[in-house]
Amino acid sequence: MPEKVGIVGIGQTKFTSKRRDVNIPEMVYESVKMALDDAQLEPNDIDAILIGNMDHFEGINFSEMWCGIDAAPGYMKPVVKIATGGTTGSSLGICGYYNVASGIYDKVLVVGWEKLNEGGATTGIITAFDPVWERPSLAGALGPLALMANMYMNEFNVSPETAAMVTVKNRSNAANNPFAHLQMPNITLDYVMSSQTISYPLRLHDCCPQSEGACAVIYANEKEAKRITDNPAWFHSVATSHYYTFGCDDKMYDLPTATFASKKAYKKAGIKDPIKDLDVAEVYEPTSWAELSWTEALGFAEPGKGGNLLREGISQMGGELPVNPSGGVLSTNPIGATALVRIAEAAIQVMDRGEKRQVPDAEKALAMGFGGSLWTELAILGNEPPR
Amino acid sequence: MNLRGEYKLAKKDREDIFEIRWKTDLPYKYSIGKLSVKFFEVLKKERKLLGSKCPECGKVHFPPRGVCAECVVKMTVDDMVEVPPRGTLVGFTVINYPFVDPQTGGMRPFPYGYALFQLDGTDTYTMHFLDEKDHTKMEIGQRVEAVFKDEMEGNLGDIPYFKIIKEG
Amino acid sequence: MKKVAICGIAQTKYEEQKIDLTISELVFEVVKEIHNKLNISNDDIGCVISSSNDFNDGRTIANMAIQDAVGSVRKAESRVSGDGAFAYVYGAMRILSGEYDTVLIVSHTKCSEGDQYLINNSIFDPFFQRHLGLDQISAAGLMANMYMTKYGISEQQAAKVVVKNRKNAMLNPYAHLQQKVSLEDVLESPMLAFPLKELEFPPFSDGAVAMLIANEEKAKELADTPVWLEGYGSCTDAYYLGHRNMSDLVGLEGAAKEAYKMAGISDPVNQLDVAEVYDAFSTHELMSYEALGFCEKGQGGNFIDTGATELEGSIPVNPSGGVLSSNPTMANGLIRVAEIALQLMGKAEKRQIADANIGLANGMNGICSQGNCVLIFGGGK
Numbered sequence: 005m006p007e008k009v010g011i012v013g014i015g016q017t018k019f020t021s022k023r024r025d026v027n028i029p030e031m032v033y034e035s036v037k038m039a040l041d042d043a044q045l046e047p048n049d050i051d052a053i054l055i056g057n058m059d060h061f062e063g064i065n066f067s068e069m070w071c072g073i074d075a076a077p078g079y080m081k082p083v084v085k086i087a088t089g090g091t092t093g094s095s096l097g098i099c100g101y102y103n104v105a106s107g108i109y110d111k112v113l114v115v116g117w118e119k120l121n122e123g124g125a126t127t128g129i130i131t132a133f134d135p136v137w138e139r140p141s142l143a144g145a146l147g148p149l150a151l152m153a154n155m156y157m158n159e160f161n162v163s164p165e166t167a168a169m170v171t172v173k174n175r176s177n178a179a180n181n182p183f184a185h186l187q188m189p190n191i192t193l194d195y196v197m198s199s200q201t202i203s204y205p206l207r208l209h210d211c212c213p214q215s216e217g218a219c220a221v222i223y224a225n226e227k228e229a230k231r232i233t234d235n236p237a238w239f240h241s242v243a244t245s246h247y248y249t250f251g252c253d254d255k256m257y258d259l260p261t262a263t264f265a266s267k268k269a270y271k272k273a274g275i276k277d278p279i280k281d282l283d284v285a286e287v288y289e290p291t292s293w294a295e296l297s298w299t300e301a302l303g304f305a306e307p308g309k310g311g312n313l314l315r316e317g318i319s320q321m322g323g324e325l326p327v328n329p330s331g332g333v334l335s336t337n338p339i340g341a342t343a344l345v346r347i348a349e350a351a352i353q354v355m356d357r358g359e360k361r362q363v364p365d366a367e368k369a370l371a372m373g374f375g376g377s378l379w380t381e382l383a384i385l386g387n388e389p390p391r
Numbered sequence: 392m393n394l395r396g397e398y399k400l401a402k403k404d405r406e407d408i409f410e411i412r413w414k415t416d417l418p419y420k421y422s423i424g425k426l427s428v429k430f431f432e433v434l435k436k437e438r439k440l441l442g443s444k445c446p447e448c449g450k451v452h453f454p455p456r457g458v459c460a461e462c463v464v465k466m467t468v469d470d471m472v473e474v475p476p477r478g479t480l481v482g483f484t485v486i487n488y489p490f491v492d493p494q495t496g497g498m499r500p501f502p503y504g505y506a507l508f509q510l511d512g513t514d515t516y517t518m519h520f521l522d523e524k525d526h527t528k529m530e531i532g533q534r535v536e537a538v539f540k541d542e543m544e545g546n547l548g549d550i551p552y553f554k555i556i557k558e559g
Numbered sequence: 560m561k562k563v564a565i566c567g568i569a570q571t572k573y574e575e576q577k578i579d580l581t582i583s584e585l586v587f588e589v590v591k592e593i594h595n596k597l598n599i600s601n602d603d604i605g606c607v608i609s610s611s612n613d614f615n616d617g618r619t620i621a622n623m624a625i626q627d628a629v630g631s632v633r634k635a636e637s638r639v640s641g642d643g644a645f646a647y648v649y650g651a652m653r654i655l656s657g658e659y660d661t662v663l664i665v666s667h668t669k670c671s672e673g674d675q676y677l678i679n680n681s682i683f684d685p686f687f688q689r690h691l692g693l694d695q696i697s698a699a700g701l702m703a704n705m706y707m708t709k710y711g712i713s714e715q716q717a718a719k720v721v722v723k724n725r726k727n728a729m730l731n732p733y734a735h736l737q738q739k740v741s742l743e744d745v746l747e748s749p750m751l752a753f754p755l756k757e758l759e760f761p762p763f764s765d766g767a768v769a770m771l772i773a774n775e776e777k778a779k780e781l782a783d784t785p786v787w788l789e790g791y792g793s794c795t796d797a798y799y800l801g802h803r804n805m806s807d808l809v810g811l812e813g814a815a816k817e818a819y820k821m822a823g824i825s826d827p828v829n830q831l832d833v834a835e836v837y838d839a840f841s842t843h844e845l846m847s848y849e850a851l852g853f854c855e856k857g858q859g860g861n862f863i864d865t866g867a868t869e870l871e872g873s874i875p876v877n878p879s880g881g882v883l884s885s886n887p888t889m890a891n892g893l894i895r896v897a898e899i900a901l902q903l904m905g906k907a908e909k910r911q912i913a914d915a916n917i918g919l920a921n922g923m924n925g926i927c928s929q930g931n932c933v934l935i936f937g938g939g940k
Contacts, residue, residue: 006657024409027686052793059640060619063415064562065612065681066641069925073798080813082793083930084649087613087640089620094638098650106655110790121525125491131423132619134495139494140519140547141505149483151507158482158531202488204526226432243608244635247462249583249627251450252507253515255481264633413685419617419673424581457584460627463594463601465587 010229010236013043013222019143039220055117056096075149090375093343116341117218156232156257160308178331181359237351241272262301343373434543478510487551564778564785573885589769602628605659610646643893644922666854670763700752716860718745728880761886790935792817834896892922
């Protein structure tokens with residue numbers, strides 16, 4: 005029989021640009037230990053370990069064979085690595101869900117990490133693309149993201165100031181999140197607008213940072229989850245949508261995969277009107293422009309009207325559907341962990357443990373992962389088990 | 392170590408103590424497939440571009456490739472069709488930040504123009520360098536044309552960039 | 560546990576270098592063959608789980624390159640970074656969750672495109688082990704020496720594994736190496752890492768394997784002879800070679816215990832009809848016999864001497880020819896599963912084991928059996 009799946013423990017390191025004081029397994033262990041302590045579990049209580057990391061970035065092949073043993077309690081247990089680029093964390097989170105939903109394991113620890121300053125993310129990302137056709141001109145993830153912003157801006161006549169509002173919102177939110185990398189509590193629209201253009205129309209502060217850190221989440225089946233904690237965060241649905249091999253085979257600014265995946269995820273979770281039925285969303289926005297367009301693709305706003313979510317206060321803290329109370333990817337981006345942080349933060353919200361970043365009465369939360377050839381992955385979490 | 396986990400050491404000392412440098416050169420030789428082989432042959436000999444047309448849905452793919460993603464059917468060299476070296480600008484940017492080029496191991500020169508465009512008669516979009524570093528001179532909808540090298544070698548370097556053109 | 564069924568299998572011929580095929584085209588060959596064999600279209604496939612490795616493909620997010628080929632447009636695909644048997648396990652979990660009726664599992668490697676020494680050296684940590692120039696060959700030498708010394712295994716006994724598997728490979732049209740070798744050939748081949756000689760290591764191969772798995776209801780529609788998952792176990796040994804007991808495969812032993820428990824196997828030699836193990840080098844197969852409980856600890860050499868693991872023996876091991884004959888690295892575990900499925904379906908042709916009803920396949924990640932999974936299959940006819 006398929007099992008219901010709950011999140012019962014979460015650990016995040018303080019994300020930062022460089023963790024000089026720890027090596028890779030030491031950094032990963034920090035988050036693992038926090039998650040175990042959070043769930044009040046011993047290492048031996050865990051049945052299986054799933055690791056998420058883009059091993060090319062740090063140059064460690066089979067990094068899970070190292071971290072699964074020296075950072076997580078994987079000795080004499082199953083250890084598997086999931087790696088799908090930007091979506092690594094969500095693919096990992098979804099894999100954890102199936103490990104438990106299948107009835108194979110009762111308690112699973114998933115941990116995503118990246119130590120980006122030990123390798124080269126832009127260089128690494130270039131090698132994700134076709135060696136003949138795409139690599140010569142590609143400039144990492146930012147080039148295509150700039151093209152998307154350019155097309156979106158042109159299609160709907162959206163101003164750079166509208167995009168900058170996203171950065172101001174998310175970085176202001178990050179000031180309420182002790183784990184967030186960039187802490188800019190007093191950020192202003194002028195500050196974002198006056199930053200250097202690094203890939204037109206993207207200014208420096210339209211873009212996410214590169215972060216080092218790890219995020220660990222413990223999953224349990226219904227019986228174990230209820231035993232471990234009074235308020236697990238329950239999975240109501242998960243969905244993935246992929247697309248063409250060549251990222252540029254379609255105009256990409258409206259992220260069609262987010263539309264496909266959200267239809268599936270909403271249907272299963274019984275979400276009819278996302279603005280009304282969801283209480284909070286953690287959206288994977290590598291750029292300010294991306295949040296505008298992708299909240300539209302998720303059905304939060306009409307095409308081209310994503311800016312209204314900000315102007316009308318809907319996606320701001322205190323609004324009808326706050327987006328990225330954690331500060332989002334614009335504040336923190338440890339690639340292999342980034343999308344798992346979205347799931348962890350969504351869980352924190354429905355568990356009512358968000359402290360200064362808590363959305364009041366959050367019962368349903370959406371978490372999004374983005375990566376690869378414009379793939380979208382979604383998870384919808386609730387404070388009650390699914391029916 | 393202070394409470395924030397930072398060692399109070401000079402920058403130089405910190406690097407000596409905490410890092411080891413590892414410079415691995417990991418070489419590869421990628422198969423490019425029969426369609427790409429044909430593409431570069433024709434590019435070199437005839438200065439023409441080829442795409443691949445799906446025998447089932449008729450979608451013209453550029454760059455050419457072996458599988459139509461929509462139909463999940465194979466395309467072969469027999470399905471390759473000529474596409475004009477001209478198209479329309481769909482999106483653009485100017486790359487203005489430093490990074491290591493994995494192909495050379497050195498820094499990629501910047502700034503450079505980089506664009507998404509649709510070649511006439513194709514159903515996909517494609518990316519390449521654009522010979523323009525001033526974004527105010529670019530506009531979506533502009534016409535672009537491939538620039539070929541004088542001496543063709545049979546690789547993508549034969550098309551160093553696309554340029555913006557005015558058509559009468 | 561008639562819940563997850565293998566319905567169809569496709570493999571490429573494993574070869575030294577498939578220079579005319581991109582990775583996407585290579586994968587498409589097996590995906591299309593699955594469609595054709597089962598008379599289905601891409602619409603009949605619920606989702607896709609692939610297995611690959613970025614270092615082998617020379618490509619970050621290596622699964623990006625195969626999206627067209629696996630038919631994942633507007634569909635879910637995910638990737639296990641590692642051995643294909645683990646991708647099978649993830650696919651089976653998706654079926655067991657009740658959310659998918661069918662899952663396509665695909666795994667590929669083109670060893671010819673990368674530098675296998677550097678790729679394998681990158682598995683070792685950059686502080687203590689990588690500088691030593693360790694790779695899968697030197698690590699295997701250490702393991703073989705410790706195992707052979709501890710248990711008094713002879714070079715001849717180790718070489719017999721190669722002779723057996725290469726002989727079996729002659730009957731498998733997909734196998735890469737198709738030349739028979741003698742005991743003398745193996746013993747006289749150049750020493751690569753004492754005590755292991757060149758022929759005691761696998762070749763490097765290019766190839767891909769795919770299979771369609773389904774729930775019980777769909778399996779009835781799709782296959783006359785579905786092969787059912789009966790048992791599964793997975794277990795990981797320590798990372799640093801110095802932290803490990805290098806003379807026994809304790810991780811594989813742990814995985815086997817769990818899988819046997821789930822499948823109700825107490826006497827593997829008598830209950831299993833056939834096994835496909837991950838023979839990364841000659842003595843590795845002997846060590847696997849012990850870890851899988853086919854014989855007592857230290858008796859792997861004597862066990863092969865009895866002929867029990869030959870095609871006509873009591874527990875034939877690696878009728879496909881094993882990794883020693885075909886080695887597209889990440890695909891190896893899924894190839895083991897594919898061969899067991901073919902055997903249980905009665906479709907293994909010249910290498911068919913008579914009356915094969917229960918079989919074992921194992922997959923491996925990392926160096927010298929660090930990460931292991933053991934799968935027990937049943938049914939078929």
